[in-house]
Amino acid sequence: MEETWPVSLTTADGETLDITCGNDQTVVDAAADSGLWLPSLCRQGTCGSCRGTVKSGEYELGTHNPDALPPGNNRDVLLCRTVPRGPITIDLPYSHDRILLDGIRVHSGKITELSPVTRDVVRLVLHLDPSAEGTPGSQFDAGQFVQLEIPNRDVKRSYSMCNTGNWDGRLEFLIRLRPGGAFSSYLRDEARAGHPLVVHGPQGAFGLHETGLNPRWFIAGGTGLGPLLSMARRMAEWQDPQPARLLLGVNEESDVFGTADLDAIRDQLPDFAYDICVWHPTPTWAGRHGTPAEIVRNDLRTTPAPPDIYVCGPPPLVDSIIETATACGIAENHIFFERYLPN
Amino acid sequence: MFCFQCEQTDRTGSSPGCSGTRGNCGKTQPTADLQDLLVHAVKGIAQYASRARALGAADDDAARFVLFAMFTTLTNVNFTPTRFVALLREAKAVRDRVRDRYEEAARARGQQPETLTGPATWKAQPDLDGLLRQAAEVGVRSGLDVVGADVVGLRALCLYGMKGVCAYAHHATVLGLRDQKVYAEVEDILSFLADDPTDPDELLSRATRVGMLNLDVMRLLDAANTGSYGSPEPTAVRTTPVVGKAILVSGHDLKDLAVLLEQTAGTGINVYTHGEMLPAHAYPALRAHPHLVGNYGGAWHEQQHEFARFPGPILMTSNCIIEPHLSYRHRIFTTGPVGWAGVRHLTEDFEPVIQAAKAMPGFTTTEPEKVVTVGFARDAVLSVVDRIVEAVRSGAVRHFFLVGGCDGPTPGRDYYGEFAENVPQDSLVLTLGCAKYRFNHKDFGDIGGIPRLLDLGQCNDTYSAITIALRLAEEFGCGVNELPMTLVLSWMEQKAIAVLLTLLALGIRNIHLGPELPGFLTPSLAARIVDQFGLRTTGEATTDVARALERQ
Known part of the structure; x- marks a missing residue:
């Protein structure tokens, strides 16, 4: 008879979920067998979307992408690569409403706008x-x-929405076209208004957290702006009371985008400000320059109220912000992040 | 976290109370702790406000803040830590303003302002972590080691009664009825509690004052509701859907319902009531809206599956909200004191609700009509008091059973359904609150044209029940306790505590209370209250009915 182990999962809002895990079963698979779809995506240790922290118990962590789970984070795991070796308790960094009980929904949709x-x-x-x-x-x-799938092709990619939930069925994305990427090539060469796409989701654990009235600092690298723009837009729509600022880091001035969207948020949300930070500016650039981590380090030294940090973008940017914020005294449970990794 | 304010509190430990990371109501530890701190801060406001009012420097805006803030801490009202942090900031600002008014008024009279201690000196920490550290010092069991469980229990009895008082007074306030005597008494009692009183006799005496204050507040709320929307009239309410777009309104606040009805007029959207909003159909000014088409679902604890299958958005106007399932979390909205993290909160502009209703399918078929009848409030019943008195004198009506209070998910609440169904055919069942959903869909028939099942309204309409009882006592030339009437109360949260204290303060004895006694009452306290006020606990339904009929 196969050996099984009790696994106790505690969500960020205090809900405890008890499941049983087979001896050679990952936590993500065992949860799915129990009808709990934990936030996860690749299920092979490359995307980092199924992060958790083991509080007690023995486990085996399978091979994984170090960008998805940087070494040195004590007992942080990717649950799609975690196989218990005894009774185990795990903290999940999201509230229990992010756990799907009826699987990932699938919708059909059509492109209504595609613009550079x-x-x-x-x-x-x-x-x-x-x-x-x-x-x-x-x-x-x-x-x-959501994951967007081109019908009848084996091409499915994950993209964060940059708009907010709505009753019009509208999903908006900011997508960087990667050279040679299958979905990027489709968008560049074939996609037109009216083309169908299959939508899997929504999914994912990244989101706003209730921690009181702490200021919210959103730090985006490139199209990591998408989910942070969604959060700022939601704050404006709901008239959330927290002060908020957004820092968008890009490589060159020609990479700057999203300013009209950010101006619109500033018009609606009185205590919102944003900065664009260019890494390699030309002499005519009048805005901030350097890396987002440099700017965050500088600003954290002078801010009167420690903020909650939300960061999204390429792993080097995310890691540098986490390191900087931690060094400046921001507690781990006030830093929320999503790493953009190649699909 | 430690909380034992409602009936569903955890009773699996050595003493009742929810602790750990999450209460049985779904309240998280930070929310519970911030609620404790908000109550502490509000007591501090009351310390200054009561003194300022005595010097003629009343601050009614501060009093209204106190009512609202206390309301947010009731069971199943607000679960949003951010909201409590914001309320704590506002509480500090209000406290500082009232303190300044008090000190200015004292000096203007040539008096040296008192140097207050306790909650009045609370210094608000700037962030959530700091506030949570403070909250750990001011929980409801503060001082337990020194004063003992009985005193802590009596303080809780007064405090929870005051929460109910504040909730009812807030409902009256939003309809424009404001009473400075009520504000003064609220401030006095909260100021009394701020001093951490230790005398059990004094605490019990204050508890009856809470009850009498609540009587005044219920009278005020009755005047606010009937003054705004007319006196309830017997009304058959449809309980099955009709085809069309739909919005569901739950909670107790009639003004929110009225505003939504106005904003949806002419849109083609139908509005349904849920839970405690059912009696709203009996108010002439609300019933006049043709798109207030019916009632949907049952009592509050059924909401998760009922809301999930309702084909439109839901507006939650007061308690009781429980954790919204993912299936409807994007189409449930809160307003007023209510809140749930991640659920959109609206203030008077319900356009997002309307937008959701238009986008959602609504009901696609009209089901065969079923109805329940509501609207037997004080005017409706007393308009036929002669017939009722005659029916009693002739023996046609043997006994009145008032089955009132809250419904809930616990098995012990089956008692109330069994009780009502075991009431003999020659007796009337009067209902109040949502406990009626256990049996109000059944045909109770009538006695000589008088319906055997008479719904008096929400728990908010307790004044109607008291008025009817007092009038019947007057007609029969006796006290309420001599009437052929038995009160059977089902309690869940703090409004029911306020109502219970009112009934006890009026000297009404032999009330059957259940399904469990409050967890904050120690066995010795419970024994004292049972002895002093003749309170009874619910037992076996048929036995209790029989004993009541024998006037035991």
């Missing part, structure tokens, strides 16, 4: 097709993503 934003970033807008019982709208939490 910079030399390698496009804005993609989809509208979901009405369901049989009417129009369900497009409901998701700011920070979440």
Whole structure:
């Protein structure tokens, strides 16, 4: 008879979920067997979306991408690569409402807008097709993503929405076109308004956290702006009381985008400000320059109220911000992040 | 976290109370702790406010803040830590303002302002972590080691009664009825509690004052509701859907319902009531809206599956909200004191609710009509008091059973359904609150044209029940306790505690209270209250009915 182990999962909002895990089973798979779909994506240790922290118990952590789980984070694990070797308790960094009980939803939708934003970033807008019982709208939490699939092709990629949940079935994305990327090539060469796409989701654990009235600092690298723009837009729409600022880091001035969207948020949310930071500016650039980590380090030294940090972008940027914020005294449970890794 | 304010508190330990990371209501540890701190801060406001009012420097805006803040801490009202941090900041600002007014007024009269201690000196920490550290010092069991469980229990009895008082007074306030005597008494009692009183006799005496204050507040709320929307009239309410777009309104606040009805007029969207909003259909000014089409679902604890299958958005106007399932979390909205993290909160502009209703399918078929009848409030019943008195004198009506209070998920609440169904055919069942959902769909028939099941309204309409009882006593020339009437109360949260204290303060004895006694009452306290006020606990339904009929 196969040996099994009790696994106790505690969400950020204090809900405890008890499951049983087989001897050679990962926590993600065991949870799914129990009807709990934990936030996860690649299920092979490369995307980092199934992070958790083992509080007690023995386990084996399988091979994984170091960008998805940088070494040195004591007992942080990727649950899709974690196999218990005894009773185990795990803290999950998200509230229990991010755990899906009925699997990942699949919708059909159509492209309604595809427009260039910079030399390698496009804005993609989809509208979901009405369901049989009417129009369900497009409901998701700011920070979440969907997987977009080109029908009848084995091409499926994850992108975060940059708009907010709505009743019009609208999904908006800021997508960087990667040279040679299958979905990027589709968007560059074939996609047109009216083309169908299959939408898997919403999914993901990244999102706003309730920690009181702490200021919220959003730090984006490139198209990591997407989920953070969604969060800032939601704050504006809901008139959230926390002061908020957003820092967008790009390599060159020609990479700057999103300013009209950010101006619109500033008009709606009185205590919102944003900065664009260019790493390699030309002499005519009048804004901030350097890396986001340099700017965050400098600003944290002088801020009167320690903020909650939300960061999204390439792993080097995310890691540098986590390191900087931690060094400046921001507690780990006030830093929320999502690493953009190649699909 | 430690909380034992409601009936569903954890009773698996050595003494009742929810602790750990999450209460049985779904309240997280930070939310519970911030609620404790907010109550502490509000007591500090009351310390200055009561003194300022005595010097003619009342601050009614501060009093209204106190009502609202206390309301947010009731069971199943607000679960949003951020909201409590914001309320704590506001509490500090209000406290400072009231303190300044008090000190200025004292000096203007040539008096040296008192140097207050306790909650009045609270210094607000700037962030959540700091506030949570402070909260650990001011929980409801503060001082337990020194004063003992009985005193802590009596303080809790007064405090929870005051929470109920504040909730009812807030409902009256939003309809424009404000009473400075009520504000003064609220401030006095909270100021008394701020001093951490230790005398059990004094605490019990204050508890009856809370009850009498609540009577005044219920009278005020009755005047606010009937003054705004007319006196309830017997009304058959549809309980099955009709085809069309739909919005569901839950909670108790009639003004929110009225505002939504106005904003949806002419849109083609139908509005349904849920839970404690059912009696709203009996108010003429609300019933006048043709798109207030019916009632949907049952009592509050059924909401998770009922809301999940309702084909439109839901507006939550007061307690009781419980954790919204993912299936409807994006289409449930809160307003007023209510809140849940991640659920959109609205203030008077319900356009997002309307937008959601338009996008959602609504009901696609009209089901065969079923109805329940509501609207037997004080005017409706007393308009036929002669017939009722005659029916009693002739023996046609043998006994009145008032089955009132909250419903809930615990098995012990089956008692109330069994009780009502075992009431003999020659007796009337009067209902109040959402406990009626256990049996209000059944046909109770009538006695000589008088319906055997008479719904008096929400728990907010307790004044109607008291008025009817007092009038019947007057007609029969006796006290309420001599009437052929038995009160059977089902309590869940703090409004029911306020109502219970009112009934006890009026000297009404032999009330059957259940399904469990409050967890904050120690066995010795419970024994004292049972002895002093003739309170009874619920037992076996048929036996209790029989004993009541025998006037035991």
